[in-house]
């Protein structure tokens with residue numbers, strides 16, 4: 001095993017920040033460590049790419065942000081990912097609420113653009129074999145993970161310079 005710090009590659013996740021909004025894409029099993037390492041004090045929302053374990057497993061740790069911000073964490077996921085989240089973290093969605101549970105608010109998204117705080121988000125539908133995966137475009141930056149196919153129409157969303165008005 002290498003002792004080079006740079007070899008400690010954590011699972012894929014990115015942080016997108018504007019003046020007043022902070023978003024993270026996917027909550028990997030390394031989520032807690034990634035947030036601590038990046039010194040993230042405030043988090044407004046989590047966007048999910050797809051329901052594989054290594055992309056949702058760290059979700060429980062949004063509790064730390066719930067605790068500080070006294071509000072639910074806004075989650076944005078397609079319906080497939082939403083189902084997986086409800087299944088994996090069923091205890092967070094049960095009627096019996098008890099202290100210490102993650103406080104989650106699910107927002108269902110598809111390929112339509114939406115806005116979180118002051119950050120416009122354009123989802124891009126890509127495919128990993130037969131699984132739909134969402135990529136996300138922010139301004140002229142696009143994040144896509146776990147994909148091996150993108151349809152022509154969706155590819156157009158990557159090209160065009162987009163005006164927001």
Ligand SMILES: [Zn+2]
Pocket residue numbers: 050052146
């Ligand atoms: Zn995957």
